[in-house]
Amino acid sequence: MMLENRSFDQVLGNSAAPYLTQLANSNVTLTQSYGLVHPSDPNYLAVAGGSTFGRTDNPYPALTGAVTGPHLGNLVEQAGKSWRGYVEDMKSPCNLSSNGNYDADNVPFVYFKDVTGDAARCQDKLQPITRLWSDLQSTATTPEFVWFEPNSCNTMHNCSVTTGDTWMQTNLPKLFASPAWTQQRSLLVITFDEDDDNHGQRIPTLVAGSPGLTRTGYRSGTQYNHYNILRTVEDGLRLPGRLTQNDQYATPLNDIWN
Template identity: 30%
Template sequence: MAARHRDVLPGAGRLHRHGRPPGLRDYRRRGRVRLRGATQADCPVWMPFPRAVAAGPYRQVLGEGCVYPAAVPTLGNQLSAAGRSWAAYLQDMGNDPARDHTVATARGPACGHPATWVGDHTQKAEKGDQYAARHDGFTFFRSVTANQAFCAAHIVSFRPLPADLAQARTTPAFSFLAPNLCNDGHDAPCVTGAPGGLAQADAFLAQWAPKIMAAPAYRDGVLIVVTFDDGGDAAACCGETSGLSPAYPDVPEPGKTGPGGGRIGAVLLSPLIRPGTVSTVPYNHYSLLRTIEDIFGLPHLGDAAMPRVRSFGPGVSG
């Protein structure tokens, strides 16, 4: 491992490279790590939830950490259990396997993510590899990564995407696409010298949206959702009072200064949506999850089941 790839906790020095790493309780006792700070810093070290206890009416995992235990399901697990195909396509994943620990498959690099208790070497972009593991939410769940074959079958790079779009039967029923740190607008400028920011995100969409809309599966009624992970403040809506559930109003809030991730926008494209439709109804990411689950006839996970969280209504389709 190169010297620049040091596995460290903030202020804690190097993690053990052999045997079991120090327990989280040890770090807390020594005052060397604060989970909340690490989580808000996009998990520079992939620490598990110290006491993963699901509680409350919506069965959310209480506490703070980065890696959820195998008992916590994802939308991907739901789809697989229902016999529906799905894939997460991550741009640049596998360009440098030493950074993201991908495995080689017939469809290219797959299942790239840091190991538990190991530093995330993809926090910053590098020339030739701008993949960010933290932008693939599926790999934070051991219910996806604990089974190497399952993970490799569903967490892939952009390389198989054109072939998958070529035929309706090879296009997954659900696809999650995450651009690299330049094309998602995160970096400005980018390490490649590209401008980055929203101009770069627009260029990415101008390249890929027409390809997806030209795919045979799109003509069958595919819904494309273009959205962002957070905004510039901690605003919330739809009953998101604590980030866990209304039953836990006194827990630390997940936003930097409040309950939510801020106000963002979303663009929806589908043959079933009337062009030019605008909806001013407030929705959040739980609404998007709930909508996807409704489309596939799946139960609602976590806070997507909260009474005030609504699926996309008739005003979205026009």
């Protein structure tokens, strides 16, 4: 999950975000986690595609379906595993038209030609977040890799930190009660795309694991960025190959595990 446009101190340890602060304190906090660039979307692309693709802008909608390189979803499928992206207020599968607090580019796979250029694949892989809550009811329907995203109010982009924190408190318990979390080894990464442009790109990132998987109350001082998160996903799911040299040479989050 990638939230938006807040610095570390605006969220973790802030009284405006008691739920996320408690979740971080009970699990793993990356105290030296950094966004790569400004503005938002190139950071999304970095996690999904291993590169910012030279972008220094938010290229939606012009770049929709235009990126031809491989992405994380391809690696997941090559490993014989499943994946989906879920966004709040998407309304219908593969809805590529932003409206209100729904921003289609909050799931970066909209930029890849082999997703949005393939109607059947797009309808299957890009889903409203309501589908996530139903998919979580069984391990058989829960994808091995999930990108899920609140709307742009609840990501803290359009609304307050408190609003986003309240969304987390309301919705994350559905994940933590799911069979995939209680019966399997699962990892939740909550990070941000960029800071508020005033704190050197130091962003909040917390990691929570299913029971016994990750360290408890651990604060990592290792410097990490979005490529380290991508590499951790690749290693955790035993995916074949790497997307670019960025994830190939990135160190996974080795210090978070029990």
